Amino acid sequence: MKYEIKGGSFWLDEVADALLLYLDTVSVSANDTITCAAGMTPSCPIHFGILREIAISHFVAEELSRRGRKTRLIYYWDDFDHFCKIPWFTTREAIKDHIGKPLGKVPDFQGGYPSYGEHYMKVFEDGLKTIGIHPEYNYQSQVYASGAYLKYIRQAIEKRDVIFDIINGEKKPYDDKLLAAREAYYPLEVYCSQCQRDLVTVTGYDQESDSISYECRACGTVSSYTLNDSFFGKLMWKANWAMRWTDDIVRYESSGENQLTETGSYAVSSRIAEQVFGGQAPFSLLYRFIGIPGIAKVSRAQGEKSLSTRLTDLLEPAIIRWLFLKNSPDKPFSIDMDNGLNRMYHEWDLFMTKITDGSATAEDKRIFGLATKGVEFCRYPIPFRTVIAATGIAGGDEKKAAELLRSIHPYKDAEPDFFTKVLPRIKCTKNLSIHTE
Numbered sequence: 465m466k467y468e469i470k471g472g473s474f475w476l477d478e479v480a481d482a483l484l485l486y487l488d489t490v491s492v493s494a495n496d497t498i499t500c501a502a503g504m505t506p507s508c509p510i511h512f513g514i515l516r517e518i519a520i521s522h523f524v525a526e527e528l529s530r531r532g533r534k535t536r537l538i539y540y541w542d543d544f545d546h547f548c549k550i551p552w553f554t555t556r557e558a559i560k561d562h563i564g565k566p567l568g569k570v571p572d573f574q575g576g577y578p579s580y581g582e583h584y585m586k587v588f589e590d591g592l593k594t595i596g597i598h599p600e601y602n603y604q605s606q607v608y609a610s611g612a613y614l615k616y617i618r619q620a621i622e623k624r625d626v627i628f629d630i631i632n633g634e635k636k637p638y639d640d641k642l643l644a645a646r647e648a649y650y651p652l653e654v655y656c657s658q659c660q661r662d663l664v665t666v667t668g669y670d671q672e673s674d675s676i677s678y679e680c681r682a683c684g685t686v687s688s689y690t691l692n693d694s695f696f697g698k699l700m701w702k703a704n705w706a707m708r709w710t711d712d713i714v715r716y717e718s719s720g721e722n723q724l725t726e727t728g729s730y731a732v733s734s735r736i737a738e739q740v741f742g743g744q745a746p747f748s749l750l751y752r753f754i755g756i757p758g759i760a761k762v763s764r765a766q767g768e769k770s771l772s773t774r775l776t777d778l779l780e781p782a783i784i785r786w787l788f789l790k791n792s793p794d795k796p797f798s799i800d801m802d803n804g805l806n807r808m809y810h811e812w813d814l815f816m817t818k819i820t821d822g823s824a825t826a827e828d829k830r831i832f833g834l835a836t837k838g839v840e841f842c843r844y845p846i847p848f849r850t851v852i853a854a855t856g857i858a859g860g861d862e863k864k865a866a867e868l869l870r871s872i873h874p875y876k877d878a879e880p881d882f883f884t885k886v887l888p889r890i891k892c893t894k895n896l897s898i899h900t901e
């Protein structure tokens with residue numbers, strides 16, 4: 465079921481109400497675990513907008529738990545996908561030999577991690593931890609390697625004509641070319657045993673030996689894999705998505721606009737889940753992307769300025785959570801990390817002051833509670849630029865910076881734990897030097 469927020473009340477209440485209502489209609493009982501999910505391919509340095517999807521799933525799962533339901537939050541890493549996006553810091557020419565390999569087999573071009581995929585997964589996971597989001601991680605490369613998906617791969621091969629029809633149904637009646645394509649179709653992405661790239665054509669499946677034969681268009685290898693034993697490949701994306709909804713009984717996901725169109729991946733995967741795997745698509749909430757002001761699409765040059773690490777380094781964790789809570793998922797919003805930092809801190813401080821001076825509404829208090837749950841935040845509304853100045857004068861020494869801040873008028877008589885209470889903001893100002901050349 466696709467769901468778009470109607471507005472009027474706090475979005476989290478509306479989504480939880482609608483989701484629980486929907487789960488009743490599909491006979492999910494009060495004791496069943498509700499699995500909420502999000503995921504991505506670690507194919508490039510990760511943009512801060514990606515945080516929104518998992519943050520929404522996290523808050524939905526938390527709300528369901530608060531209402532007494534058992535929940536599970538899974539983050540799927542599509543680290544068995546092929547490498548195809550060229551990151552901004554290099555060129556296609558420099559890395560062309562790796563294009564088409566699974567992300568876990570591509571070296572980390574910047575060094576420091578066992579693979580390219582692992583680099584961006586680790587960095588993003590650290591960021592999620594910082595902002596108090598702790599999903600179960602599902603590394604698709606590991607699950608495939610374990611053989612846990614083999615039964616679904618066999619089902620998909622058996623019903624490959626059904627999958628072809630779901631994807632191409634609107635082109636019926638098929639002409640000769642499509643009929644031939646249907647005959648030759650396998651819903652698989654196979655990697656070559658020699659060059660490890662996915663420029664591979666599957667030429668057949670032999671049920672008796674349970675093996676897949678293929679030809680590599682890149683290096684000319686002609687070979688085969690036994691599914692049980694050596695299979696180096698995966699289901700194509702839309703079948704893969706449908707499979708894991710089925711395997712983990714995923715009940716909730718957040719999806720971008722492009723996925724939720726009539727012919728988008730959600731519609732196609734829903735039908736594959738039902739007709740091929742006997743599963744069901746989850747309740748899917750539409751969310752819109754986060755941008756940089758004035759920029760429709762992040763260009764290569766802007767890449768580094770929009771990294772999720774930049775957000776988690778420069779904003780206190782509670783403020784990041786607050787941005788995701790106060791902006792309803794159906795509304796796009798932008799984050800100006802270059803010129804908007806002071807303003808974001810200022811707005812948060814005004815919000816925090818409402819809580820302390822008693823002028824906050826019940827909803828403000830609830831959002832503040834959710835934003836600050838389990839994460840760090842500065843307890844005093846000291847302007848960010850003032851903290852930048854103090855950290856600068858103190859040469860980056862946190863204790864000295866705190867002492868300087870304490871010498872300012874309203875904080876002279878602050879509690880003895882003033883240092884720990886301002887430390888989260890001092891840390892963010894220290895990180896400024898990492899992100900400015």
Ligand SMILES: [Zn+2]
Pocket residue numbers: 656657658659660661680681682683684685
């Ligand atoms: Zn090859």
